[in-house]
Amino acid sequence: MLAAAAVAGLKILSHRYERTVTREQLLDPDARRDRTDLDDTLNYLLVGSDRRPGATGDDQRSDTVLVVHVPAGTKRAYLISIPRDLLVAIPPAPNGWAGGSDKINSAYEHGGGGEAGVRLLSATLTRLTGLRFDGAALIDFAGLRQVIDLLGGIRMCVDTEVRSIHTRTLFPVGCQQMDGARALDYVRQRYDLPGGDYDRQRHQQQLLRAMLDRAGETNLRRDPVRLDQLIRAVGASLTVDTNGVPLEELALALRDLPPDALTGVQVPSHPATIDEVSYVVLDGGGNGLFDAARDERMPDWAQANPRWITRL
Template sequence: MAGLKTLSHRYDRTVAKEQLLDADARTERTDLDGPLNYLLVGSDRRPGDSGPDQRSDTILIVHVPAGQREAYLVSIPRDLLVAIPPANGFGGGQDKINAAYEHGGGGQAGAQLLSTTLHRLTGIRFDGAALIDFSGFRKVIDLLGGVEMCVDTEVRSIHTNRVFATGCQQMDGAQALDYVRQRYDLPGGDYDRQHHQQQLLRAMLDSAGRADLRSNPVKLDQVLRAVGGSLTVDTNGVPLEDLLLALRALPPDGMRGVQVPSSPQTIDEVSYVVLDNGGNGLFEALRGTRVPAWAQANPRWVTRL
């Protein structure tokens, strides 16, 4: 435990810190008691980058029930039709949720608008948030020696023309990130892409555990610096080392992937995703203590990672 505190102090300065959550979307508490909800936003562009492509390709709510013995990775569909409030010159209106980050201007302001949009949709107030540069994670994966990904459906990459054959296989950073971007020609479309992104996060944790980084201080230094360079965090006032100490108790088999109950729909010749029955009680469960019970009652939308 003392070693982890020393490491987190040492690398605390490598992680950028910003106010990623809007005030209305932020919990008032600054402790780790009770169920926790964290917002993870993934993009291929670093916060502050300028350019036309500022949409968030990955939006996850990480729910940790009280006791911190399991975690639920809830993927928000990128094409989910939502009401985005006005901000940063944007007048507000209906759009896909992954446009909220863009309408906010990307970076800190984009994350804040996304958090407000999600709060108004779900009623959830978040205990913290992180912006993840997934292109930067390529280096992390390579330093860990790659990740094992299990391909459930053969798919050809629309970006590299690489064919991913079915079966479990070792992938380097470029291959893994290419694979989890695919959604076309998959039976579940974007739902499959969401599941593969959840799998990647679990696979990275598995690789980190197998790498025995504590016995290789040089490699540990490289990995921690690469991770730090790929993250911008908002811990909501909780010291980073306290958060790491709490989350390290999660067992390897304690992660579940959750898809939001929803379905695709074409509106005015544009493809969207719309909620099924307001999310079928998922958001209410996330606001309280009933996520494990909800997952048991809704196995269609839950997978073990």
């Protein structure tokens, strides 16, 4: 869900608004690509924290972890959702974390939260996948909610009735218009859904598509005040690391990527209980998914593994 702010933002931010975005070193040196070539394959890490009012930097976990894989030519993008409870090996961190096995969403916490937390998370993902990244974005909930509201809300199609564990709101089956608060509440649900966290991942991917669809439908160029508000809201919600590439150049490179070119991907895996703790465990190392992303074979992998593909 938080990926939406990053992708939508990179498509509309111009040089004038670069100063509204906070820039930090979000990628660990071992997870960073030496040089980004916008004509080559691109990999971006998008992270959203479940920060709550009063939470400290050491009391947070990453609520959303998503890898955006863009093959050379930027005509298609694969949104790879990483299960929040995936059991991984987390490397040591400068803050004293000695390293060890844990859920991947705890890497952010073990790193100390914030930018340092994303660095440890990026190192963990590179160790897991073999991918190195061209950039990363850390996105906050409040900013994303405002972006959706400034877009005039989005249309989401609920496939299974569910009641929010946070607000007790009931989401009935059917397509419906949602404001920012309602949309974010819906895509954060995983309990009482048939697929649990896998359904949550799919709904987050659908949120991204819905935001991009809405941005395309809204003629913001004829409403400069609203456009200015939207760009500033997107910028304020992001902390980015573009590996030295100006945001304007990145936006130009991605401008021809239409919403219907997005493909949602879930990591082949299954739930498991280990020492009375619930985890998600990879199926056969991910069933070749990460090899396919590294070797430019994602279309073939997607065709051969329809169970793990979401058509957005």
